[in-house]
Amino acid sequence: MKISEICKSYFSGFQEVSDYKKNSNKKNTLAVLKILSYFTGVIPLGFAAMYGAASLYGRVSKKTHLSSSDETISKQAQQNNVISSLPRNSKIDFSNLPHVTLLGVIKTYKPEFTPQVNGDNLLQYSQTEDYKRHAKTARIYYNSNQLAKEDALRIIFQREPTNIAMGYNQYNENNLKKLFDYSKGVFNEVDSKKADGSPFKALPNTASVYSETYLWDPPGGKNTKEIACLSLPAPALDSTNQPHYQYYMKEGKLDAEKYEQEMGFLFKVIEQAVKDNKETAFGNQGIKRLILSRFGQGAFLGDLSPNDQKTAQTAYKNQLAHFLDRMKDVEVEVVMSEYTKPAEIWHDKMIIGDIIKTAKQGDLIINAWDPHSAPGNGNDADQSFDGAMGKGSGIMLTQTSWLNETLRSENSLIAVE
Numbered sequence: 059m060k061i062s063e064i065c066k067s068y069f070s071g072f073q074e075v076s077d078y079k080k081n082s083n084k085k086n087t088l089a090v091l092k093i094l095s096y097f098t099g100v101i102p103l104g105f106a107a108m109y110g111a112a113s114l115y116g117r118v119s120k121k122t123h124l125s126s127s128d129e130t131i132s133k134q135a136q137q138n139n140v141i142s143s144l145p146r147n148s149k150i151d152f153s154n155l156p157h158v159t160l161l162g163v164i165k166t167y168k169p170e171f172t173p174q175v176n177g178d179n180l181l182q183y184s185q186t187e188d189y190k191r192h193a194k195t196a197r198i199y200y201n202s203n204q205l206a207k208e209d210a211l212r213i214i215f216q217r218e219p220t221n222i223a224m225g226y227n228q229y230n231e232n233n234l235k236k237l238f239d240y241s242k243g244v245f246n247e248v249d250s251k252k253a254d255g256s257p258f259k260a261l262p263n264t265a266s267v268y269s270e271t272y273l274w275d276p277p278g279g280k281n282t283k284e285i286a287c288l289s290l291p292a293p294a295l296d297s298t299n300q301p302h303y304q305y306y307m308k309e310g311k312l313d314a315e316k317y318e319q320e321m322g323f324l325f326k327v328i329e330q331a332v333k334d335n336k337e338t339a340f341g342n343q344g345i346k347r348l349i350l351s352r353f354g355q356g357a358f359l360g361d362l363s364p365n366d367q368k369t370a371q372t373a374y375k376n377q378l379a380h381f382l383d384r385m386k387d388v389e390v391e392v393v394m395s396e397y398t399k400p401a402e403i404w405h406d407k408m409i410i411g412d413i414i415k416t417a418k419q420g421d422l423i424i425n426a427w428d429p430h431s432a433p434g435n436g437n438d439a440d441q442s443f444d445g446a447m448g449k450g451s452g453i454m455l456t457q458t459s460w461l462n463e464t465l466r467s468e469n470s471l472i473a474v475e
Contacts, residue, residue, distance in 0.1 A: 292354025346420030
């Protein structure tokens, strides 16, 4: 008898029982025995086989859908893995940084944001003794209540070539990563931490740069003016994406106290820089004139309401008045620079026009700097005060620790409380 026929005969128990009246006693007895064997042998073996297969499948397959609890645990594990792989060290090992050139740094910029018109002058300047002399004058004025020394050095080093209102794709991140092993500025890097473990973006953490340099009038020409520049980062409130935007806001409005406190600190930095360099600048010839800009009062207020903009401007004017009062005994002329005649005069001594044209030999110019970018920011394509300084001066060389090794040393740091 064939196997198929045997199987068919074995599993015909229920059918045979249904015809028990026509069957012989022997056939009915065999049918009952078949049915009993189904429950004692075949069915249990079938369940065992299915369980084994399911168990094996669970070991070698992945779930396509997780339960809510599994999903939470999975996300937590992924987050822990990401966090553990991110850099946390706030101190930069400057001894391991590669030697870079101006042309190498330029490659991290988008072409439209480079100082193209004055490019040849910068290349020539970078090879001169004048540049070496100017580079040595560089100093970092930092908020010592918020920053340790290594924090201040990192803020000046880990910057983005261009950052205009937190815009997208404004510099070559890949080239920056290859050059310095980071692609975002210290305030925009997800897990940047200070020496005390707190995030850089939690506070303004202000650090400014002073140096002497040349200003070419016009850019690309040969006429130079030896000037000093203090690049000063005001609160950037031109976008809600700015890392410190929420720090300066309270219940949907500008926190006047915090904003004015920062303005007061910035004017204190200016005062300190003037006093430190008044007699010694330019080979002891001294600073002849201080040129203020209305730092933080233009585009940087762009995402505030009209009322909040007035609050910010009032804070600036209040601190300006205190500053001018403190400067009465300091024998330096103080003027304010504007491109066009302003509707409201904030200072009785104004110079109107392009800062490149209106600056004079021996000036200390307060550059309205961006908190994230290299000094000069968008340079030729940047219509701000900072852009003008990048377009016409040598601050890319003297005020970045990418190129000026003076700014990599703690000896360049000046604490301001």
